[in-house]
Amino acid sequence: xxxxxxxxxxxxxxxxxxxxxxxxxxxxxxxxxxxxxxxxxxxxxxxxxxxxxxxxxxxxxxxxxxxxxxxxxxxxxxxxxxxxxxxxxxxxxxxxxxxxxxxxxxxxxxxxxxxxxxxxxxxxxxxxxxxxxxxxxxxxxxxxxxxxxxxxxxxxxxx
Numbered sequence: 001x002x003x004x005x006x007x008x009x010x011x012x013x014x015x016x017x018x019x020x021x022x023x024x025x026x027x028x029x030x031x032x033x034x035x036x037x038x039x040x041x042x043x044x045x046x047x048x049x050x051x052x053x054x055x056x057x058x059x060x061x062x063x064x065x066x067x068x069x070x071x072x073x074x075x076x077x078x079x080x081x082x083x084x085x086x087x088x089x090x091x092x093x094x095x096x097x098x099x100x101x102x103x104x105x106x107x108x109x110x111x112x113x114x115x116x117x118x119x120x121x122x123x124x125x126x127x128x129x130x131x132x133x134x135x136x137x138x139x140x141x142x143x144x145x146x147x148x149x150x151x152x153x154x155x156x157x158x159x
Contacts, residue, residue, distance in 0.1 A: 010066060010088045012058045029055035029063065047072045047080055053089065065093040 003011075003019040011027050021040065028036045032054040043050040050070040055063050070084025116133035120126060126145045134141060 007086050010064065010086055011056065012060075027056045027058060029057040031055070043070065043072070043082070044080070050082065050084065063090075064088055065090045 001019040001021070005015075007019075008015060008017070011024060013023060017023055025033065025037065025040075036052065036054050039050055039052050042048065049072065050068065053065065053067045055065055057063055065088070067087045067089045068084060070082040073081055073083050075081050116136060117128075117130040118126070118133050119128040129141060129144050134144060137144065
């Protein structure tokens with residue numbers, strides 16, 4: 001087995017560690033261990049691709065998210081081996097989680113406003129309307145987004 005410098009870094013091992021499946025499994029988060037072991041067993045017994053995401057639990061209790069892709073191949077002697085890559089996707093996972101939280105928080109803000117709120121894109125496309133606006137027009141969000149025939153009239157009085 002051969003590991004790149006990046007693989008040693010991701011798994012938190014120094015170059016003196018012997019690259020082995022056991023060393024990789026030692027770092028797998030306990031909640032993901034059965035799934036990872038099952039994927040490895042399945043890939044090796046059936047000679048199929050391996051494509052999975054899981055967490056690592058490092059000795060300092062930090063958690064990393066990794067994406068592993070491996071493809072089966074035969075070596076010169078005809079033995080099955082896997083050629084693949086390990087990618088640290090921790091930052092991507094954190095960014096996605098943060099984006100989902102901001103979107104949910106923003107949705108709660110606009111939904112709770114006592115007035116009608118309608119959001120349009122730069123080309124005039126209908127992106128969002130809160131429940132008060134949808135109830136006023138008697139349509140669902142999807143119906144409102146797909147129609148263009150609503151007439152919005154602002155009435156001002158001089159009294």
